[in-house]
Amino acid sequence: MASSNERHIVGTSVPRKEGRDKVTGAARYVDDMTLPGMLYGATVRSKIARGKIKKISFDPGVLWDDFVVVTAKDIPGKNCIALILDDQPCLAAETINHPEEPILLLAHADRHKLRKAVEAVTIEYESLPPVHSLEESEKQSTIIWGTDNVFKKFLVEKGEVDSVWSQAAHIVEGEYFTGAQEQLYIENNGVIASFDPQHGVTVWGSLQCPYYVHKALLALCGLPENKVRVVQMETGGAFGGKEEYPSMIAGHAALLAMKSGRPVKIVYDRMEDMVATTKRHPSRTRHRTAVSKDGKILGGEIEFVIDGGAYATLSSVVLSRGTIHAGGPYYWPSVRIRTKAVATNTPPHGAFRGFGAPQSLFAMERHMDRIAEVVGISPIEIRRRNFLKPGQTTTTQQTIHEKIDLDSLLSRALELSDYHAKKKRFAVENKTGTRKKGMGIATFLHGAGFTGSGERYLNSLVGVEAGADGVVRVLVSSAEFGQGTNTVLCQIAAEALDLPYENVMIAQPDTTVVPNSGPTVASRTAMIVGKLVQSAAVGIKRTLSNAGLLGDSYTPEQFRTACREFIAAHGALKSEVRYDAPPGVYWDDEKYRGEAYAAFAWAVYVAEVSVDLASYSVTVDDFVALQEVGKVLHPVLAEGQITGGVAQAIGFALYEKVIWQDGRMVNNQMTNYIMPTSADLPPIRVFFEQNGNIHGAHGAKGIGELPMDGPAPAIVNAVEDAIGVRFNSIPLLPEDLFEALQRESLEAVTSSSNSTRGTR
Template identity: 35%
Template sequence: MDTVNTRFKLAEATGEAKYIADRHYEGLLEGRFFRSSCSRGVIKAVYVPELPEGYHLFGAKDVPGHNVLPIVEIDWPAFAEKEVRYIGQVIFLLVGPVPDVIEQLLQQIKVEYSPLTPAYTIEQSKALIDGAIHSTDNVFDTHALTKGDIDEGFAQAVTIIEETCSTGYQEHIYLETQGVVGYPQDGKVVIEGSMQCPWYVHHCMAVVLGHDHVRAIQCPTGGGFGGKEDYPDVLAGPLAVAVEKLQQPIRIVLERSEDIAFTSKRHPVAFHYRTGIDKHGNIVAMDVTFDVNSGAYLSLSGIVLQRSITTVTNVYDIPNVRVEGHAWATNTVPTGAFRGFGSPQTCFCIETHLNHVAKQLGQDPAAFKQRHFLQSDSTTLTGAKIFGDLVLDQMMARITDLSDYSQKTRSYLDQAPNTATRKGIGMAIFQHGCGFAGDLEDTLVRAKIRLIKEPDGNVYILASNTDIGQGLSLTFCKIVADSLCKPLESVHLAIPDTGVVPDSGPTVASRSIVIVGYLLEKAAEKLKSCWVEGEHQELEEVYRKPDYHVWDQNTYQGNAYQVTSYGVNVVEVDVDMATGETQITGAWAVYDIGRAIDAQVFKGQIDGGLVQALGYGSCEKMELTSDGVFAQKTMADYVIPTALDVPSIESDLVDNPYPYGPNGAKGGGELTHNGGAAAFAAAVELAIGKPFSSIPVTPEKVCEALYAEKMAVVIKANDQGAQYEY
């Protein structure tokens, strides 16, 4: 079988790795999508030019199975047939040998629409103009959850504070754009490409083609961050139809501008808080409602909604809580998976709101939050006992030491008011539930792995989890080698190929180490106990949830996740008071991920995740135009941090081993994205003395906060006839 290079990432580091766009296929054809130019409407008529020999057009009528992409719910068609719901929706796939000719032919295809009034925002979706996009009310999914007695809680309150906090879109900007190649082999349709979840692609092909003679193979993948969880299905469904019909290799690789314009994004979310504080300055009640912009189809929004619902109070023990969330249909690109999967939005909003609550009460935000921490004997928002020890206080002490947070906070609060540059420091505390929500690891996924020992003593790991830059090709091998007490060089990881590896579940939800890694450890221990030199041996291990993990999907009661990881971030900034520009001068991070399999590998996750979060909080602005498309079209328009923007990052891990993880490990890859944006916004707030309730906190927003009142005075004075220069 084919395996990943044992020398960790050597091929990628030396430029020898063959990404999907680098690979040669005899007789390869190119594929390009014809996409909707209407954001909402009914397809009335289609004009297709006469195609030259060797060029082929595929649409809904060519689908031999079901014209759907099976992403959770069956609502997103592989090819639009009767209606379109967003600009960029796939209507046809045009295939041929010469890309330039394909582009010319695409320009000649005409579609006539009966347009309907589109809804781009949640407010427009609620208005139901021209009827509902989905169902009767545009609500894809909704859930509610109650802890304690919300009315009794507010009866104890002497102060009630209300606030709305919100987040916008975020684009993945993985190094390698979306790309797949399909070809016929041994009676099967095979698709290989840049993907996180080969079995998702396998299932999508089987549904669209109406049979299971399919196979999906992951190639070296230049980053995913969630963007290659669901979206490869959008390419694979139409591609499988074309490959089966033509029996030739066909490639679809998106240009960067196409990738930015039409692939999934992080969900925009708005949280409204109504928080009650008693006479002792403690939170006694919190009523939360929030709305998620799902885009045109459900995709993964229901799962994002569940994570947001069950973790809405973050790391805090609030006795009386009521929360209700809705995922709304709009006529925009469907929003999907992104590192953190709803947690960065939830974390920014609750951390920001609690900062503002503390300040209104005249309390220090860090001390106020720490007083409300969950403890090891607490009951969670979903009514479960905490499993294991919480070490949040220990983490707070460590990061305060590392960053000198307390002294700097006092110093920066006493800065002279008229300095050209002001300093600020901010903190965020956060968590991330590892694995699928509720009991889905047991009832839906049931991960399976296999170990094969050859007579020569080499051991092969068969699992469907993919290395998309987070280091699984090393850490999986280390887990097995350590458990077997064998050299690392003797353990090999099979390429994720659904024709070879069992379905161990997708590479999502911070589950690869804590769920699949644990299965590998258990299998390796069994193999060690029955090891026979010179013989071929195989072992399988199937997931079984721990006895303490109980969940009721109907009531949302129990352990919302098998286990939770925790983090604290501190960010320090200098703010130019004239331009609003912010320089991040330092960042600190402390995490509880149980026990790291490889601290150096996880250091890469810490640095990368934190920088990505800082971009989310500071500069990654993505806006919709009045036509429902993104104003940011290229990497020149969509600004992400460069190497020059990355501060010194000092980090540490608190050792808190988890008994149901390999070597005591929990998940951590998503955790590292959850807190940076909130910490950054808090630092800018302290520096300029103005609050922010949404991100990104751009220089424009800083200037608006600093000068909005002054501008209002100037405008009013000018209206009265006075002359001012400003």
């Protein structure tokens, strides 16, 4: 990033591009938009988990002539949400596979008329036996998907695992569970669709991946590429929850628009959004680990299973990331990792920040504490003895070329959190009182970008163009949804062009304007797309300099003059760059072996908790999040990402529990699905190390998902440290803690605390 200029834009906290509009209320979300003649749409959903539709009847008390009604029969193209396996219908035609499955669509000019109309549609079913848990699905006594209820399996093998058991001083086994989690973006899912025969379908929506929606609409509507246009509106949060679901709601609005010839808006309320859309995959992980006398991992078997819900959707990809992260940041001389995604009759689980990694890493990091206990060394020492080092290989046999030093990272985190002094103090203080304190750590990694060959398949294209006024525009399909895409990509382009940040803008993602730079997922935007933006921006400079219009160093005014002259002569000034896989990268999709990710971010998190034995609740009192992320492009945004991710993961660990009844979420309201408030959160202290990364723009790696991975195990490790009770399942609610204490040692704990209380 040597710049001839004094100006450094990358690495500084410039104002957010859309910040002023968001603060002043000028930002336009989809529900702020109204089109002439627009109708409102609503969805009639299944009330059963599995079965056949026998009959649909319409209550004669409703003026149905005023409504547009769409069923599967009205679909002009293929009745599916095109994604990977195309197994999910857009509207159920005959078969129901989960509660709340869309069956029929209604639209009306008065949105208040819709609710009663939805209830006036009666659907008669023939019920079939449903499957409601991962365990039930595995038993295969009822087959609900394919021939074996399995969406996808992976097997990772390294070394000779079968030979290690006889050499082991200890064999440590453990079973770990994580629950579903709702993304809870502030803005619910919503879209507007319009249709006319000349222009085809246009969808404006709250979404992460304009080209995913584009692809799904092509198949559903049976239209050619130039007759489908997708525009991303300002998006109020996503967290993965707007990766695949917008294709569904966009499809619904498009079908209503095509049938009525009028624009149709569908915006879910919170209850519908929570009950019907995707959540984080529940998981179960089993570890069996062979360990030497001095605590070195010799090898192990890991079995990781996720509950995918009723359709395949993204489960195979979530499983892939969970599989590759299952071994954590440790060196495994040998390992066998068997994983699968199974079907249940619940709405499909989907993308959510971390994407499988928080699940398998929760298990790994709880298991490390368990191994430490069995070996008889500290949670710190067990990690030090097993950390991956440069030159060693991961479970997929990817050689670590980065100069990562996890030992020092851990030491720094312990120092920042005052770990040892606190441990000592709590050991004394915990002897009395009803608040027990503990410290827990988690060390982990998160791969940035698509897995293995994924980036090669995506084949992303980005553009940068300059106008005659010298203003540069970044053209990408990467979406801003609060994480800072707009700002960071403009910073990168401005730095590459030696221009002030204010002179670079970003185009609104619109498939008729921006090229397909891939989905806005997988912590890939800053690293992969950022690098392409940087190259495209350099391309503008090179074009102008090759034309003899620009020297090595220049002022913004000279740049403007050069642009004006170039455009006068050639019509336009645009530079496009396509993803080019780094040479020597090897990935075997069959054996799941090779370079899984171009780069990893590395982290050590330390949680300090107290457990209140009067209410059995856990409070996180302090949290240190230390991570190596290559290069911090925007300190304020980066810290915000980490803080927000840690907060969301505290919810995952201690608060957020989806209550299922017959495959349906029954606590689909924010009063009963508990996410932590600011009053529940500790100071979250964020620290970075920046070792750089040759694959990312200015050395950046991905950071968006990383903070979701570590907090849950760190917190549950800290709870065990505080009260000596082992928990292997999250969310860990006060009721769980109470029941466990009942089982273990309630009497001892209360009698000692009560007597201190009485004599104080």
